[in-house]
Amino acid sequence: MIIETENLTKRFRRHQAVHGLNLAVPEGSTCALIGSNGAGKTTTMRMLVNILAPDSGHAKVLGIDSRQLRPHDLQKIAYLSENQDLPDRLSIAQFYEYLRSLYPSWDLALERELRAQFDLPPSRLLGKLSHGMRMKTMLVGALAFRPKLLILDEPLSGLDPLVRDEVMSGLLGQAGETTILISSHELTEIESCTTHVAFMARGRLLFQESIEALVARFRDVTVRLDQGRGANGLPETWLNAQADGSLLRFVDTAYADEARLRDVVQKHCGAIVQIDSTPLSLRDISKALMRATRGEA
Amino acid sequence: MNRPTSLVAILLRKDLRLFWQFAALLATLIVVSQFPDLVALMGMLGSLLRAAISLGTILLILVVFQEDAVASVKHDWLTRPIPGTTQLLAKMLFVVLVIIVPTVLGGFASNLYEGRSAGESFLAALSAGTGAGILTVVAITMCLAAVTGNIRQAIIAALGAFAFFAVLAMLVDRFGTDGVPLEYSGSMWVLETGMQSLLLTAVVSVLIVQYRRRHTRAARLIVGAAVALGCSMVTLMTWPRVFAVQKALSPEPAAVSTVSVEFEQACFPARVLDAGNENLTGRAADIRPNVFGEGQREEAGVDAIAFNTRLRVHGLPEGDIVRVSGVMATWRAGGARVHRVLSGFSPQRWTMDDDRLPAVDHYWLLRRADHTSLSALSGVETQIDYSMALLSPKATAEFVADGRRAWHPGIGYCSATFDRSQGAVSVGCYKWGAQPALLTANIAGRPDIERKVAGPPDYTPAVIDFWGGRNHNVTLASQAHDTPRVIVTAWRTRAHFDRQVVTPGVLGGPASACPAPPARSNP
Numbered sequence: 001m002i003i004e005t006e007n008l009t010k011r012f013r014r015h016q017a018v019h020g021l022n023l024a025v026p027e028g029s030t031c032a033l034i035g036s037n038g039a040g041k042t043t044t045m046r047m048l049v050n051i052l053a054p055d056s057g058h059a060k061v062l063g064i065d066s067r068q069l070r071p072h073d074l075q076k077i078a079y080l081s082e083n084q085d086l087p088d089r090l091s092i093a094q095f096y097e098y099l100r101s102l103y104p105s106w107d108l109a110l111e112r113e114l115r116a117q118f119d120l121p122p123s124r125l126l127g128k129l130s131h132g133m134r135m136k137t138m139l140v141g142a143l144a145f146r147p148k149l150l151i152l153d154e155p156l157s158g159l160d161p162l163v164r165d166e167v168m169s170g171l172l173g174q175a176g177e178t179t180i181l182i183s184s185h186e187l188t189e190i191e192s193c194t195t196h197v198a199f200m201a202r203g204r205l206l207f208q209e210s211i212e213a214l215v216a217r218f219r220d221v222t223v224r225l226d227q228g229r230g231a232n233g234l235p236e237t238w239l240n241a242q243a244d245g246s247l248l249r250f251v252d253t254a255y256a257d258e259a260r261l262r263d264v265v266q267k268h269c270g271a272i273v274q275i276d277s278t279p280l281s282l283r284d285i286s287k288a289l290m291r292a293t294r295g296e297a
Numbered sequence: 298m299n300r301p302t303s304l305v306a307i308l309l310r311k312d313l314r315l316f317w318q319f320a321a322l323l324a325t326l327i328v329v330s331q332f333p334d335l336v337a338l339m340g341m342l343g344s345l346l347r348a349a350i351s352l353g354t355i356l357l358i359l360v361v362f363q364e365d366a367v368a369s370v371k372h373d374w375l376t377r378p379i380p381g382t383t384q385l386l387a388k389m390l391f392v393v394l395v396i397i398v399p400t401v402l403g404g405f406a407s408n409l410y411e412g413r414s415a416g417e418s419f420l421a422a423l424s425a426g427t428g429a430g431i432l433t434v435v436a437i438t439m440c441l442a443a444v445t446g447n448i449r450q451a452i453i454a455a456l457g458a459f460a461f462f463a464v465l466a467m468l469v470d471r472f473g474t475d476g477v478p479l480e481y482s483g484s485m486w487v488l489e490t491g492m493q494s495l496l497l498t499a500v501v502s503v504l505i506v507q508y509r510r511r512h513t514r515a516a517r518l519i520v521g522a523a524v525a526l527g528c529s530m531v532t533l534m535t536w537p538r539v540f541a542v543q544k545a546l547s548p549e550p551a552a553v554s555t556v557s558v559e560f561e562q563a564c565f566p567a568r569v570l571d572a573g574n575e576n577l578t579g580r581a582a583d584i585r586p587n588v589f590g591e592g593q594r595e596e597a598g599v600d601a602i603a604f605n606t607r608l609r610v611h612g613l614p615e616g617d618i619v620r621v622s623g624v625m626a627t628w629r630a631g632g633a634r635v636h637r638v639l640s641g642f643s644p645q646r647w648t649m650d651d652d653r654l655p656a657v658d659h660y661w662l663l664r665r666a667d668h669t670s671l672s673a674l675s676g677v678e679t680q681i682d683y684s685m686a687l688l689s690p691k692a693t694a695e696f697v698a699d700g701r702r703a704w705h706p707g708i709g710y711c712s713a714t715f716d717r718s719q720g721a722v723s724v725g726c727y728k729w730g731a732q733p734a735l736l737t738a739n740i741a742g743r744p745d746i747e748r749k750v751a752g753p754p755d756y757t758p759a760v761i762d763f764w765g766g767r768n769h770n771v772t773l774a775s776q777a778h779d780t781p782r783v784i785v786t787a788w789r790t791r792a793h794f795d796r797q798v799v800t801p802g803v804l805g806g807p808a809s810a811c812p813a814p815p816a817r818s819n820p
Contacts, residue, residue: 071378079376101307
């Protein structure tokens, strides 16, 4: 595992930001860390790169305790956050000149290629860049030294669709070589490159698994029953259940196949007139989970 | 260049790129401010220039450190391959380049322009650029920048620190040393060294904790502890304690075994301060209102009694002199202290009394109401405590007041100029490293003209007085026709000691023998 945390915990005064987090990110994967605002994603990422110290537990990044990460290790890790403070009065060219001298592995050709791809004006000051330009500038700075691990905290937030596509294509170009941990609410955009998903709610990790397994076990189910029933007493694996007369809708999080689904529905709800189940996108899965966990709060 | 050195250069270049306009402006102002004649010509602008430099220095350090804030969770450098200590080194180098180097270069040019030698100019400039004042400001500002997460927090912290030090200075002035003015006592170093050691320890600890461990809470705790310790130190360092430290460090305590003191006359010469002095005679007529500060006079109120004490010193070793470091008057009745006043802030006036013994005058103010209540007490007595220093000559130089500057062993670089029209000889010396306890000057061959001291004494032990230099200036009166010769003497401390004089009554004797001068409002 390129990232491995054990009971990682962080508290800010009375607020428990991260609680007993056990996260594992396989090398070469692109892991989407998802969850609603305040779920603890940013705090987790900051602990991984040693910006914040955990209160208890520990995180291993590239096999090294995050608290022991040294400059030599940081030459292999890139971190990009939407609210990162940059040296605003440097121009883009000066910024890259500065970064170039920090990384022995800096790939000038890749830098040039990405700068051309993103159409970044070299003389523009960082402080005068639009949000999208700024993110693209940072992405070049994060990719050009060919890091082993790329940690991206909301890199697509506030970007227009065109820029989002540009950023994603830049990312995809690197996905093969670099392990990526990405937190984002723009799940439609990142789904195509995601291999693993970890879901956080209120500081806890609810699950982590491969995207294939996740998509396979989530179904949006609509059932027309012979007789109407309420939404109470249903299995815990059914999320956001809504009953309207004889119509029942829910998200099944333990879907295996149609026959088993039909059996379970019959067992809990009685005779079925009609049942439809459709696969969910990562975005819809995330929405369903967020809605369900918000309900628990 | 090896990797750490080249990294420092990279970070320094980045900061210079970011702040070169601000840095260039500040460096220029600093260089200009090193030319005293130019600043004097600027008049009011000169004062503004100094204020702008102080503010600019603090602000530049804050913004440069905050550009890569260590107490932040957002700054880009935190996840770059930059060791914290390298970042700190680069920031400190920036401060040295933009603030210290222009101070030294400006001072060097200014001293050369004034006709001093290259060696003296360099040493004088170095002491100006690396003096305790500038380094203290830099250190505190760096410390504040290291424990704050953004520029707004840093500015608020700097304002808080300014307010804190203003209050601290006021406390030292009023209460910290029982009102004995430390800056004239020669013992200021005791408190200064304590505070500077505390500051140095705190700043180094904070910077290490932050730039090696990034432990902001611990760093802030250190700042809080240092502030609390600083306040305690000021509160605890009363004059008797400050002097006890000074006394314990006396090189030759036995040298004062023969020294004794007594008042020249029993009744203290006294007058009502705000009355005319037409009817006064003797030393009472010499008590001028201006020996007291305006605040002291206001505090003493109407019909306050001003009195003089003249202390004779006996048994001084041949060639030695004595200086009073601090003096306090206390009235006691039945063994308990009932009232205490402080002497006027005028420089101590040494004279030779009728028997050619050294004598020192002090002037005191006593409120009329206090005198009345003290006089009514049975068995009241006056106790005056003198803290003193015995000094002996360490080095002497005699030279013509022709304006030529030369180096004299044990004294430093000196010159004297004679202004015949003003009847004055201006003597100026500069010494690097351990300073003499006192520097005096007098006109050669004129024992009738008083020997004058060049600034207040400084009893800092040589072991901690190795860095920096000091100017000693004094003006002597001379009506000579020919250019006079000047004798400059550097004095060393032999011993610090105290003596106490107790007299009955309030003004040197019982009220019947030593009555108070009548109040104007009740003739």
